[in-house]
Amino acid sequence: MSRSPTISFIGAGNMASGIIGGMLDNGYQASDIWVSAPDDSHLQSVRKRFGVSVTTDNRHCAEQADIVVLAVKPQVMAEVCRNIAPVVQNTRPLMVSIAAGLTADTLDSWLGGGLPLVRVMPNTPSLVGKGAAGLFANNQVSQAHREAVQAMFQSIGSALWVEDENLLHSVTALSGSGPAYFFLMLEALEAAATEAGIEPETARALAIQTMAGAAEMAARSDDDPGQLKRNVMSPGGTTERAIHTFEDGGLRDLVKKAYAAAYDRSGEMSKELADKQ
Ligand SMILES: NC(=O)C1=CN([C@@H]2O[C@H](COP(=O)(O)OP(=O)(O)OC[C@H]3O[C@@H](n4cnc5c(N)ncnc54)[C@H](OP(=O)(O)O)[C@@H]3O)[C@@H](O)[C@H]2O)C=CC1
Numbered sequence: 001m002s003r004s005p006t007i008s009f010i011g012a013g014n015m016a017s018g019i020i021g022g023m024l025d026n027g028y029q030a031s032d033i034w035v036s037a038p039d040d041s042h043l044q045s046v047r048k049r050f051g052v053s054v055t056t057d058n059r060h061c062a063e064q065a066d067i068v069v070l071a072v073k074p075q076v077m078a079e080v081c082r083n084i085a086p087v088v089q090n091t092r093p094l095m096v097s098i099a100a101g102l103t104a105d106t107l108d109s110w111l112g113g114g115l116p117l118v119r120v121m122p123n124t125p126s127l128v129g130k131g132a133a134g135l136f137a138n139n140q141v142s143q144a145h146r147e148a149v150q151a152m153f154q155s156i157g158s159a160l161w162v163e164d165e166n167l168l169h170s171v172t173a174l175s176g177s178g179p180a181y182f183f184l185m186l187e188a189l190e191a192a193a194t195e196a197g198i199e200p201e202t203a204r205a206l207a208i209q210t211m212a213g214a215a216e217m218a219a220r221s222d223d224d225p226g227q228l229k230r231n232v233m234s235p236g237g238t239t240e241r242a243i244h245t246f247e248d249g250g251l252r253d254l255v256k257k258a259y260a261a262a263y264d265r266s267g268e269m270s271k272e273l274a275d276k277q
């Protein structure tokens with residue numbers, strides 16, 4: 001792929017929009033991007049927003065591409081893959097799936113078999129160029145393919161390869177679902193501060209800036225998060241009291257349980273969706 005690749009997205013929802021928006025902000029051209037979805041009025045708003053080409057015909061969309069990104073919900077993936085299989089078996093693009101749970105083998109079988117396929121587990125902060133994605137390649141994927149997918153996902157954040165596909169369950173439970181965990185923390189902090197009398201807008205602004213600042217510090221610092229935490233905890237002070245309250249309340253166990261719940265669900269989805277189709 002020495003020229004810039006044509007990239008077709010099947011599905012135009014939250015994740016596809018996030019990825020496309022981030023890519024366009026980072027040097028990709030709208031003229032190289034196609035998008036398909038069933039609802040034409042939604043597609044027209046995608047076209048207006050991004051300037052990309054749109055179609056309600058998934059096969060037509062797939063036919064244009066060097067890289068086809070499967071960005072529909074796992075539950076409709078079998079139908080979508082089987083529908084475009086005759087086209088992609090002919091044109092043999094690199095297939096990229098962002099669906100949770102669905103294994104490379106399951107997807108490949110729905111696509112007719114033998115295609116290069118990369119599974120990516122991205123997350124919604126891709127929309128603001130701060131995504132975190134885990135990537136896994138099947139054995140048909142070339143070095144040039146790897147570089148093309150890496151470039152796409154690096155343009156919207158960080159992109160890290162895993163060599164064992166099972167590790168994508170861990171990536172899903174960590175960074176795929178992870179933005180929601182931090183949004184929950186924001187909601188809870190904002191509610192607590194508002195109850196204590198601070199204006200909701202002020203509470204939200206302070207909580208967001210605190211989370212962003214803590215994340216930036218953790219990324220830049222040589223100290224581990226435990227040390228950064230201890231740096232805030234003046235002996236006998238307010239933070240120490242709050243951190244002990246979190247610890248005594250079982251926050252670490254709760255985080256482990258929530259992580260395990262997401263991890264297990266990712267495994268269940270792989271099985272359920274593969275068995276059902
Ligand atoms: N949301 C997240 O945080 C993350 C999601 N993912 C994965 O990304 C994928 C998409 O999720 P998300 O963007 O949140 O979902 P959305 O529901 O926002 O988007 C799904 C898109 O698929 C379209 N669609 C539905 N049926 C078809 C079809 N038959 N052919 C073509 N397009 C179709 C929908 O069209 P219409 O709008 O017209 O209904 C919609 O545009 C999922 O597989 C999910 O597992 C991965 C990581 C994070």
Ligand SMILES: O=C(O)[C@@H]1CCC=N1
Binds near residue numbers: 100172176177
């Ligand atoms: O909740 C889900 O299933 C998807 C995968 C990770 C984030 N959203």
